[in-house]
Amino acid sequence: MTDDWTTYWDRGEAMEGRLWQAQCDFFVSRVREEIALGPDDVLLDIGCGRGYATAAPAPELREAHGADTSLHALQEARRRCAGIPGLTFHHLAPDAYLDIHRLPVRDVSVIFCVSVVQYYKNIGEVRTLIANAKKIAAPGCRMLLADLLMDYNPYLDVAGVLIGGLESGTFFAKLHEVFSGKHRLYGRTRAAHPVLTMLRAELEAVCAAENVPLRFIRRNLTGNRFRTHALIEIRPKENSARRPERPEDSPPSRQQAAFAAETGG
Numbered sequence: 001m002t003d004d005w006t007t008y009w010d011r012g013e014a015m016e017g018r019l020w021q022a023q024c025d026f027f028v029s030r031v032r033e034e035i036a037l038g039p040d041d042v043l044l045d046i047g048c049g050r051g052y053a054t055a056a057p058a059p060e061l062r063e064a065h066g067a068d069t070s071l072h073a074l075q076e077a078r079r080r081c082a083g084i085p086g087l088t089f090h091h092l093a094p095d096a097y098l099d100i101h102r103l104p105v106r107d108v109s110v111i112f113c114v115s116v117v118q119y120y121k122n123i124g125e126v127r128t129l130i131a132n133a134k135k136i137a138a139p140g141c142r143m144l145l146a147d148l149l150m151d152y153n154p155y156l157d158v159a160g161v162l163i164g165g166l167e168s169g170t171f172f173a174k175l176h177e178v179f180s181g182k183h184r185l186y187g188r189t190r191a192a193h194p195v196l197t198m199l200r201a202e203l204e205a206v207c208a209a210e211n212v213p214l215r216f217i218r219r220n221l222t223g224n225r226f227r228t229h230a231l232i233e234i235r236p237k238e239n240s241a242r243r244p245e246r247p248e249d250s251p252p253s254r255q256q257a258a259f260a261a262e263t264g265g
């Protein structure tokens with residue numbers, strides 16, 4: 001039987017290579033332009049992998065937590081990041097990976113979930129994740145679902161990977177990955193367990209149902225310009241729906257506009 005996604009990602013080779021580090025460095029440098037991070041922030045990085053994006057901002061924050069289903073990735077994250085104050089890694093059980101509210105983490109003000117949701121089974125799981133995030137969120141908490149396969153076109157997506165490689169000087173490393181055994185295993189897993197793609201309208205409907213404002217970020221945050229990123233206000237501050245930090249990115253949908261009007265934003 002073919003591995004499911006959590007089993008695939010728990011293999012050591014899945015997270016190997018300097019590409020991950022390069023991609024996370026790129027993400028960390030870009031995300032700061034979208035989400036201000038400061039000494040009062042508590043970060044939760046869901047699907048943190050080796051913890052690159054968790055660890056980089058950790059010294060500037062009150063607390064940083066990484067969570068992942070892969071024990072292999074967590075072991076590597078803990079080894080690499082030993083000694084960084086305020087940084088903790090947690091295991092998410094593969095059969096309960098949406099239960100982030102059971103982690104020993106509270107008053108979360110920023111949530112990263114980068115290149116992870118595509119390994120969920122359906123959009124209903126995204127809704128459950130948002131609902132559970134509300135239970136541990138501080139007022140004003142922002143959740144970034146990044147690298148989404150939204151309005152997905154597989155040809156554009158591959159083009160995005162290769163263009164990203166050219167832009168970051170990792171083109172040949174990416175090309176090598178495409179022809180490596182690791183990629184063939186990825187393909188086999190993907191044939192048996194399709195990745196989750198979604199339409200904008202589907203995520204908008206989920207956020208409307210959960211009563212959380214959403215905006216899409218158009219700029220490239222993860223090295224693939226054709227992926228989409230969604231910034232969700234998990235717990236708007238009382239009487240003040242936070243204005244998007246870059247309001248020009250995405251015109252409000254009807255749902256967003258209605259929500260902003262309702263909340264005085």
Ligand SMILES: C[S@@+](CC[C@H](N)C(=O)[O-])C[C@H]1O[C@@H](n2cnc3c(N)ncnc32)[C@H](O)[C@@H]1O
Nearest residue numbers: 009047048049068069070073097114115116119
């Ligand atoms: C593509 S990697 C992304 C890692 C990291 N966020 C980054 O951007 O480098 C996917 C990560 O998500 C984890 N993962 C896969 N399915 C998951 C799930 N259902 N819940 C939580 N983490 C999951 C994998 O173990 C892996 O570490």
